[in-house]
Amino acid sequence: MPFDSLLSPETAQVSPTLERQHNTGSVEGSQRDGMYYFETVVFKVEDTFFCVPKNGLDVEGTPFPEMFKEATTCTNVLGEVKGSSDAYPIVINKTSKDSFRGFLRALYRFTEPDLTYEELVGALTLSTKWKFIELRTRVIRDLYPFMEARSIRERIVLATVCKIDAWLLEAFTALVLEPPPLDVTDIASFKGVNSVTIAKLTLLREKRQLQALQATHPGTLCECPSCLQDFDSVRMQNAVEQVKQVFATELAAVSM
Numbered sequence: 001m002p003f004d005s006l007l008s009p010e011t012a013q014v015s016p017t018l019e020r021q022h023n024t025g026s027v028e029g030s031q032r033d034g035m036y037y038f039e040t041v042v043f044k045v046e047d048t049f050f051c052v053p054k055n056g057l058d059v060e061g062t063p064f065p066e067m068f069k070e071a072t073t074c075t076n077v078l079g080e081v082k083g084s085s086d087a088y089p090i091v092i093n094k095t096s097k098d099s100f101r102g103f104l105r106a107l108y109r110f111t112e113p114d115l116t117y118e119e120l121v122g123a124l125t126l127s128t129k130w131k132f133i134e135l136r137t138r139v140i141r142d143l144y145p146f147m148e149a150r151s152i153r154e155r156i157v158l159a160t161v162c163k164i165d166a167w168l169l170e171a172f173t174a175l176v177l178e179p180p181p182l183d184v185t186d187i188a189s190f191k192g193v194n195s196v197t198i199a200k201l202t203l204l205r206e207k208r209q210l211q212a213l214q215a216t217h218p219g220t221l222c223e224c225p226s227c228l229q230d231f232d233s234v235r236m237q238n239a240v241e242q243v244k245q246v247f248a249t250e251l252a253a254v255s256m
Contacts, residue, residue, distance in 0.1 A: 041068070044089040046097040056107050062130050099126055106139050107132070117146045121158065128162045128256075140164065152178070156190050163254040172250070173243045176204055197250055204246050208239070 038053040057064040071090055074082040083090040092100065102122030105115055115123065120143040127136040147155055152171050159167035175187070182205065187193055244251065 041071075041083045042085055042089040043083070043100070044086075044091045045095055045100045048097040049086050049089060050100065050104060052104060052108060059132060062132055064130070095126065096122070098122055103127065106142075107135055115142065117143070120146070124158075124162050153186070153190055156193065160254055163256045165251045165255045168251060168254055169240065169243060169247075172201070172247050173239050175201055176208065176243055177239055180205075180209075197247070200246050204242060208242070 038055065040051050041054040041057070043050045043052075054068065058068060059065070067090065068083070071082040076082075076088045078087070080088045082088055098118070099122030102115065102119030103126040105119055106123035106127070120139055124136065124139045124143060126132075127139055147167065147170075150158075152174050155167055155171040155174075158164070159171060175182070182202070184198055184202065187201070188195070188198055
């Protein structure tokens with residue numbers, strides 16, 4: 001059966017009224033649904049085009065409302081508004097396509113499976129950069145279960161770049177409690193860690209080691225399991241509070 005025969009006489013051909021009003025957003029006797037009639041926008045990030053519903057990005061306090069406003073004033077030789085097609089997309093620079101894809105997957109939860117660690121990191125980085133506060137909160141929640149398995153270096157870098165003081169506190173505490181020897185050279189290469197931070201870290205570690213030694217064994221610490229267990233127990237006490245005091249400046253710098 002030909003497809004045309006399935007259409008009613010009214011829809012078998014484009015009416016002059018519909019043709020005239022196609023770009024006006026209205027047809028006599030009909031209206032667009034206020035919730036489920038999406039306007040799309042096309043972005044180009046690196047060598048890849050992305051076409052997504054505009055309303056998810058049009059969030060007050062982020063750069064996108066102003067970006068969309070400026071785009072309406074730009075047209076190409078075909079009369080297309082910027083962001084309306086692959087031929088005239090809104091170009092986003094200094095952003096990787098993988099990070100942008102992760103950001104969009106977190107923003108538009110259309111597909112399964114769950115986001116990967118790398119996608120969540122991309123979503124967190126861009127939601128922080130572009131100030132999508134609610135999205136950032138959700139991504140931090142989803143990303144946290146991955147953090148225990150990540151290296152201290154990675155946790156410090158991510159906490160610094162994405163301004164998560166609680167994660168930085170956990171990472172610094174882990175460094176303070178890490179058994180000796182401590183690779184200071186490696187730590188010096190961490191983003192967000194400078195010579196002052198390293199000095200604080202070294203002094204706090206030595207101070208806590210000495211306090212634990214004095215509390216558990218006033219003389220020389222022996223190697224028996226009992227002494228070692230007591231030493232580790234005391235060494236762990238109040239670590240978080242001490243790190244908060246000693247690294248108050250570093251933690252304040254990444255607080256949002």
